[in-house]
Amino acid sequence: MIDLDQIKLEQINDYKAIQLITFVSQNNKFELNSEAAQFLSQLRGNIAFVVVCGKYRTGKSFLLNKLIDVQNEGFSVSPATNSCTQGIWLYTKPLINKQSNLQIYFLDTEGSESGVKSQTHDAKIFALAILMSSTFMFNSIGCIDEQSIIQLHLTTLLSKNIQVQDHDNSNNENILGYYTPKFIWLLRDFVLEMKDGQNRKITPKEYLELALHDDRQYQSENSKKVRKTLLTCFKDRNCFQLVRPVINENELQKVNQLPNNQLREEFQQQVIQLREYLLKNTSPKQLNGVNLNGRMFCKMIETFITNFNKGKVPIISTAWEHVVETECQQGLVQAKQLYETNLKKYFGSDEAKSFEEIFQILKKIRDESFQTFHYIAGIREKNNHFEEYKKKLLDFMTEKENLAIRLNDDMNNTKNEEVIAEVSQKLKENLNQETFTIDNLEVFFQHFNEFLTAYDKKSAGTEKANTLIHFLQNHHPIIVKQLVNSVVQKYSKNKNQAEEEKAVQQVKEKQLLDNIKILEQNIAQHETKIKKLDQDKVQLEAQKKQLSDQLSKLQTENKTIRDNIKDVDELQNMIAQKNEEIQGLKKIITSLQTKKKKGCCG
Numbered sequence: 031m032i033d034l035d036q037i038k039l040e041q042i043n044d045y046k047a048i049q050l051i052t053f054v055s056q057n058n059k060f061e062l063n064s065e066a067a068q069f070l071s072q073l074r075g076n077i078a079f080v081v082v083c084g085k086y087r088t089g090k091s092f093l094l095n096k097l098i099d100v101q102n103e104g105f106s107v108s109p110a111t112n113s114c115t116q117g118i119w120l121y122t123k124p125l126i127n128k129q130s131n132l133q134i135y136f137l138d139t140e141g142s143e144s145g146v147k148s149q150t151h152d153a154k155i156f157a158l159a160i161l162m163s164s165t166f167m168f169n170s171i172g173c174i175d176e177q178s179i180i181q182l183h184l185t186t187l188l189s190k191n192i193q194v195q196d197h198d199n200s201n202n203e204n205i206l207g208y209y210t211p212k213f214i215w216l217l218r219d220f221v222l223e224m225k226d227g228q229n230r231k232i233t234p235k236e237y238l239e240l241a242l243h244d245d246r247q248y249q250s251e252n253s254k255k256v257r258k259t260l261l262t263c264f265k266d267r268n269c270f271q272l273v274r275p276v277i278n279e280n281e282l283q284k285v286n287q288l289p290n291n292q293l294r295e296e297f298q299q300q301v302i303q304l305r306e307y308l309l310k311n312t313s314p315k316q317l318n319g320v321n322l323n324g325r326m327f328c329k330m331i332e333t334f335i336t337n338f339n340k341g342k343v344p345i346i347s348t349a350w351e352h353v354v355e356t357e358c359q360q361g362l363v364q365a366k367q368l369y370e371t372n373l374k375k376y377f378g379s380d381e382a383k384s385f386e387e388i389f390q391i392l393k394k395i396r397d398e399s400f401q402t403f404h405y406i407a408g409i410r411e412k413n414n415h416f417e418e419y420k421k422k423l424l425d426f427m428t429e430k431e432n433l434a435i436r437l438n439d440d441m442n443n444t445k446n447e448e449v450i451a452e453v454s455q456k457l458k459e460n461l462n463q464e465t466f467t468i469d470n471l472e473v474f475f476q477h478f479n480e481f482l483t484a485y486d487k488k489s490a491g492t493e494k495a496n497t498l499i500h501f502l503q504n505h506h507p508i509i510v511k512q513l514v515n516s517v518v519q520k521y522s523k524n525k526n527q528a529e530e531e532k533a534v535q536q537v538k539e540k541q542l543l544d545n546i547k548i549l550e551q552n553i554a555q556h557e558t559k560i561k562k563l564d565q566d567k568v569q570l571e572a573q574k575k576q577l578s579d580q581l582s583k584l585q586t587e588n589k590t591i592r593d594n595i596k597d598v599d600e601l602q603n604m605i606a607q608k609n610e611e612i613q614g615l616k617k618i619i620t621s622l623q624t625k626k627k628k629g630c631c632g
Contacts, residue, residue: 045123073324084169238269361407382441442491
């Protein structure tokens with residue numbers, strides 16, 4: 031059995047046909063090819079499978095090569111008369127529906143009735159083709175008649191080779207119709223004109239329906255069973271006709287090497303119509319109404335093959351359970367991988383984180399992992415495996431979270447020890463300096479609260495309280511002892527200092543008393559001097575009064591003298607003035623006398 035979870039997912043760029051299911055004749059068992067499983071397991075998005083079955087040597091592989099538009103590198107085609115395709119093959123290049131992005135892959139099966147393999151083998155290949163396909167194409171030559179219908183006799187064995195449930199299979203064939211793919215009957219080398227009983231032209235689909243509902247009496251029982259099975263098991267049916275690709279019989283043996291332009295134009299147009307129909311009408315491969323991805327598809331095939339190899343009938347419900355469990359397993363694996371990747375991303379450094387940080391980080395990566403698990407495993411949440419694997423994921427994350435918290439706490443504890451050593455240093459220094467007394471114990475408690483606050487602010491982790499408790503348990507006796515010693519020593523020191531200060535005070539008091547006595551003596555002497563000065567002051571005031579009187583007298587006399595002097599000055603001025611007047615008169619008299627004399631002489 032292939033372990034799909036261990037397959038390395040690599041992009042296959044070289045498109046080719048690879049064998050999907052191999053039949054090992056030595057042990058008579060089917061095998062899922064590892065290369066094909068690797069390719070399918072990497073597929074993402076919606077996928078679909080178109081399978082073609084039919085009698086060997088009827089051109090199935092050639093037609094598939096034309097549908098996927100490849101030639102030499104497509105499915106193997108041989109002109110030999112024996113069956114060319116063995117087992118079931120897959121071509122790795124899909125047709126893409128550009129509107130829905132549906133990837134449609136083509137599967138080629140080995141032809142039935144080759145004579146080399148048994149009918150049981152053919153029935154198992156046919157059943158696997160039905161179970162794997164989204165669209166099942168039955169390939170036959172010519173028109174729909176009794177012989178071609180009997181070629182589909184393997185459909186009558188479907189209800190025996192496929193079971194829907196592992197119990198109560200009384201209505202298995204009717205229920206099977208809900209799980210079977212769309213059915214297309216390919217009429218190869220069809221040359222007849224399609225008409226109904228009234229000679230009216232009809233479509234290939236109408237032609238198919240008329241053939242399946244034909245209840246003429248001469249039909250064989252096998253034919254009736256095939257018709258009934260087709261009508262019961264395949265609800266969505268259609269029919270396409272294709273003319274022979276070439277007219278020249280000699281070209282048929284090398285038709286696969288011929289380029290498209292050498293094929294009949296009508297055949298080319300019919301291939302294009304069939305391809306467009308498949309692109310438009312093929313639905314994603316589903317199981318129990320759920321679109322399968324490549325990994326789920328592989329698990330489904332593996333389950334069916336395992337049942338065949340054990341001689342059991344493939345059971346669709348059992349395959350669904352295995353698919354669901356596989357998706358749950360894969361969801362668990364990918365969720366675990368994402369969780370561990372995120373753990374390394376957020377906790378890969380040596381830097382410790384706070385409780386709030388670690389809580390937010392763990393919640394974030396837990397949510398992302400659960401989202402991944404739900405996306406993969408939640409195809410049907412109400413199944414027997416979803417809760418089981420969800421619990422496994424939860425247990426895994428809880429274990430990892432506890433480990434991450436422990437490792438983070440270890441880093442935090444180391445940091446917290448450094449923090450507590452740092453913030454307690456001031457408290458220790460104050461204790462060592464013996465700065466606390468009975469009167470200022472509140473200062474110690476203030477410092478102690480500051481120490482607790484600083485530690486709470488700088489520390490981190492869920493064990494921060496335990497680190498503090500451990501520190502206090504180890505240092506509490508020392509702190510108390512230092513505090514008591516500080517108080518006692520401070521008290522003793524203060525007491526000795528008080529006695530010394532008292533002695534000094536007594537000396538100072540004696541000196542002060544002596545100084546007071548000297549000061550009193552000085553005061554007495556000064557008081558005597560003051561009394562004498564007061565007496566001298568009285569005498570001086572008396573002398574001052576006497577002198578003031580004398581000064582007043584002198585000032586009066588002086589004023590009199592100044593007044594007298596002023597009168598003398600005025601008299602002198604008057605005398606001078608009179609003298610000037612006399613001098614003027616004298617000049618006048620002299621002048622007159624002179625004139626008189628001159629007059630007499632004349």
